Amino acid sequence: MKLLFVADPLETFKTHKDSTFAMMREAARRGHTLMACEPKDLRWQRGEPVTGFVRDITLTGRPGNGHSGDWFEAAQQAPHERPQALRDVDAVLMRKDPPFDPEYFYATHLLSQAEREGARVFNKPSALREHPEKLAILEFPQFIGPTLVTRDAADVKRFHAEHGDIILKPLDGMGGMGIFRVGPDGMNLGSITETLNQGGATTLMVQKYLPEIVHGDKRVLVIGGKPVPYCLARIPQGSEIRGNLAAGGKGVAQPLSERDREIAETLGPILVARGLLLVGLDVIGSHLTEINVTSPTCFAEITDQTGFDVPAMYVDALEAALR
Structure with a gap:
């Protein structure tokens, strides 16, 4: 080919x-x-x-x-x-x-x-446009934690008052860029909101902080609608709250949990039917946090640490799709 x-x-x-x-x-x-x-x-x-x-x-x-x-x-x-x-x-x-x-x-x-x-x-291409990586999770509320999408500062303040410990992030970020945590004291909430929403001009996402992040932000790969049996847990290091490898997180491959598999096996057939041959699901604890569709990664890390040949699974799926 x-x-x-x-x-x-x-x-x-x-x-x-x-x-x-x-x-x-x-x-x-x-x-x-x-x-x-x-x-x-x-x-x-x-x-x-x-x-x-x-x-x-x-x-x-x-x-x-x-x-x-x-x-x-x-x-x-x-x-x-x-x-x-x-x-x-x-x-x-x-x-x-x-x-x-x-x-x-x-x-x-x-x-x-x-x-x-x-x-x-x-x-x-149409599926890439229809599945922005932060917002695609809205279709699957049964798998996500408390989440708010807004450009309104008062809305963000209300969400913080309700949940106490929150994460704020831009919708167009990558590699952990622009992610902030605000604890129960609300320190700098107003300034962070103004920075991310540009005075109300830009929409942002706010989510309840998930303490399970200390065990890793798991990348679950779904290829041809089927999950790779191992994920890569990207574990924050030092004082960081971000597990992204680009932000210094440590990648540790591990078998999928029952919840990881449930999420992947539910979303996989839906997404592949839309033309998404390769998807990277981000899971913290038991909650889906992102659906990555542009250029999902972690092939090498999972293959090197487990021996499971992720590239072979991908090319198998590609060849099957072209038959």
């Missing part, structure tokens, strides 16, 4: 932990052909199909450290050397990391046009 990865610059990949690289390596092992481009390399012109200016790549087996391209060799020095109609590859894998900003949004519309022309895109 010919696979096109729409991703961040290849030279920035840290291959020891990059899930997109793990997918590429497994696909290459099976003999599939690899291409890559960035969202900025996509274009459409009337009378022509959606095109990506791509690089044809092969893997070298050498490591990459996020500062070089040692891990791959490209037939083209720059993507503009070779245009590729998206409808003429077997699968387009949208793996651009957040944030889900206007340019990401526009890229999904180009990918939707490519679908109308016959391309197969994973995850489905």
Whole structure:
């Protein structure tokens, strides 16, 4: 198969932990052909199909450290050397990391046009648009803790008075960015609210603090509608409240709990039917906190610590979806 990865610059990949690289390596092992481009390399012109200016790549087996391209060799020095109609590859894998900003949004519309022309895109562009990673949990209230979505400061103050210990976060954050905890004393609640809601102009999410975070913010991967049997518990370190690996959390792989499996097995069939081949559920204690659909990670950590081959499960699901 010919696979096109729409991703961040290849030279920035840290291959020891990059899930997109793990997918590429497994696909290459099976003999599939690899291409890559960035969202900025996509274009459409009337009378022509959606095109990506791509690089044809092969893997070298050498490591990459996020500062070089040692891990791959490209037939083209720059993507503009070779245009590729998206409808003429077997699968387009949208793996651009957040944030889900206007340019990401526009890229999904180009990918939707490519679908109308016959391309197969994973995850489905319309599903990426319909499942913002913080707000997608609202559809499944039976699995979430006390949660408020608002831009109103008085509403936030009322929620704090009701629950005492709360977490505030922006809707467009990633890697733990912009997450605040306010305890029962309410210290700095007003200032934090003003910072996040920009004086009432921006919507934010407020959730009751879950003390189970000390045991980890669990990433549960769901591939082809089925859960990976192990999750990665991202455990906050020191005085941090954030377990995100990007915020210094320690990743510890562990078997799914009964509750983890219940959540994953309930959501999995629903989400895969919408075109979400790969989903990362975030679970703290027994509560679902996020549904990650843009470029879920943790393939390498789970595989390295447990021996369960997450990339193989993913490529199996991709091949099955293309039959």
